[in-house]
Amino acid sequence: MIKWIxxxxxxxxxxxxLGFNSLAGAAATxxxxxxxxxxxxxxLVxxxxVVVA
Structure with missing residues (x-):
């Protein structure tokens, strides 16, 4: 999940x-x-x- 972040x-x-503000906002969100x-x-861990096996 860290990779996706x-x-x-x-x-x-x-x-x-590059000036794509809406795309930048969506990715940041x-x-x-x-x-x-x-x-x-x-x-939780x-x-x-939560127990991680």
Whole structure:
């Protein structure tokens, strides 16, 4: 999932440099959403509420 976050951040940066503001915003929003999901999952694993096999 970290790979997808990095890809979306790179797409957002390149799109922003090329002037595609709506594409950059969509990619940044997707990256922000995935970062939130990863953070929540990390905290659940950290507190022991979810066991990773």
């Amino acid at each position: 990095l890809i979306l951040l790179i797409v957002a940066a390149v799109a922003s440099l 997707g990256a922000r959403l995935l970062i939130g999901i990863v953070l929540v999952l990390f905290l 950290l507190f022991g509420l």
